[in-house]
């Protein structure tokens with residue numbers, strides 16, 4: 001059973017197309033993330049699921065029931081906003097109780113359910129506080145409890161951690177994912193933060209300019225991007241343009257000769273080859289006897305220290321410029337690399353990924 | 358203390374205090390004199406009164422003419438205030454939520470009665486009341502008063518809606534409240550200070566209204582009209598007593614408004 005299903009959903013504002021035909025489904029208990037750059041239509045899509053925006057065309061069903069024209073209050077969706085949108089004039093308890101009151105749940109039943117929801121987010125001690133008396137993280141949790149208490153068919157979150165600092169964001173990420181798995185609640189999560197998407201989701205829907213670029217598990221999205229856009233957007237990547245040479249045995253990617261492991265037909269041109277920077281190894285030339293598959297040499301042209309990793313730009317001899325990242329393990333070899341150094345470059349065959357199409 | 362020192366010379370500061378004191382004195386002095394005079398025990402107005410008493414208050418509160426007019430004014434204000442609040446709030450919502458293109462034009466039209474000369478407004482309303490044969494009745498006073506009280510509600514509620522976070526209403530709607538209940542349970546309580554201000558303004562304006570009502574009355578007399586016609590042929594201390602009573606009501610409501618303003622500017626939420 002799908003919790004949410006969007007079929008050919010389009011939203012136009014006059015001339016502006018915010019969402020250009022989207023197909024999307026969230027299966028029961030699944031955590032799906034809409035990921036994409038600013039303005040790609042994530043919020044619009046989410047608000048159509050919530051019922052605040054009516055699609056220009058297409059159909060939308062929640063729990064296998066057609067909901068395309070149904071107003072928000074008649075859909076059972078739990079919505080969490082980036083700014084929390086807690087009711088400032090009500091205590092935490094009243095905030096959480098509000099949905100039950102609107103759904104005409106008996107007063108006697110409300111108390112225990114509110115309590116249960118507050119316990120879920122570990123806020124049972126703060127029920128009598130006003131929202132203004134809570135920290136950002138606590139407010140976020142109240143918003144979550146308020147959305148969950150109505151036992152929604154689907155939980156919708158629009159960049160819910162956008163207003164939190166990095167540490168709290170990382171913490172809430174884990175907490176939300178645990179809660180979601182515990183409750184087995186279908187969730188549609190919107191973010192433009194790829195770390196968030198990769199770490200929390202069962203599936204990621206990468207959007208670009210109102211369209212779906214790729215749908216897949218986090219590993220598929222990261223390791224096997226289907227389009228140039230996804231490869232560029234997710235993580236750092238080297239994308240080289242190449243052509244098949246030597247009767248189909250090798251690919252010449254901007255001067256870098258790679259084995260044709262994808263078995264692209266001989267003579268093919270303009271193929272995109274992706275090599276993730278973290279898969280590339282560089283060592284000072286002659287520092288140790290390396291026997292690499294690709295015997296490649298280059299020169300460091302830039303080095304950026306990022307704490308846990310160091311990012312280098314390496315100009316391959318008679319080849320392209322590669323971005324290379326190395327884990328900062330404190331090794332002397334790494335520390336000694338500076339701009340202008342000659343390096344041996346190596347990467348396993350498995351690091352070479354040929355984009356389809 | 359330190360802020361004075363910042364400005365170097367103390368002279369401009371003292372000068373300012375002097376001016377403010379003078380202004381306050383000229384504004385308030387007539388009122389203070391009036392209030393003191395109202396407590397005279399004599400049968401004529403004088404300042405300071407030779408002897409004090411509440412004779413004129415007794416007279417006012419037992420005179421049928423005065424009581425009738427007070428009661429008429431209170432009744433009108435009591436009907437006008439809730440109507441003005443409901444209609445003004447609905448108009449403010451329409452302006453806030455409706456098409457942005459129409460907003461400026463409609464707002465100007467709605468606010469116009471506030472700045473239009475009341476004498477012109479009164480004349481127009483008088484003509485209309487005659488036509489409809491409703492002059493000298495509640496049916497005329499109430500709509501007439503509403504034309505000048507509603508703009509105040511539109512302005513105060515409108516200003517407050519402008520800063521209102523609409524995602525709160527959306528949150529309520531996603532939790533199962535339809536548009537009406539979302540506004541009822543969330544928006545209205547949050548903009549309550551503006552509603553109270555609009556209500557108090559409406560009451561005071563209706564209670565004080567003279568010019569427009571004057572056009573519409575023949576035999577009936579609201580309090581301001583009764584005061585005016587009493588003054589036309591005699592100046593008795595009863596006028597001072599009535600004025601003081603009116604002043605007290607207005608001052609009380611205004612004080613409530615100011616106190617409310619302080620209470621609701623965040624303190625209430627934080628406690």
Ligand SMILES: Nc1ncnc2c1ncn2[C@@H]1O[C@H](COP(=O)(O)OP(=O)(O)OP(=O)(O)O)[C@@H](O)[C@H]1O
Nearest residue numbers: 013016017018037038039040041042043044045192
């Ligand atoms: N009410 C509207 N009228 C006209 N255009 C709109 C409206 N709402 C959104 N758009 C346009 O639709 C596109 C998608 O907007 P949307 O808010 O869904 O983006 P988003 O992916 O959520 O971006 P962000 O990450 O910045 O929040 C944008 O180009 C936006 O300008």
Ligand SMILES: [Mg+2]
Nearest residue numbers: 042043044158
């Ligand atoms: Mg958005």
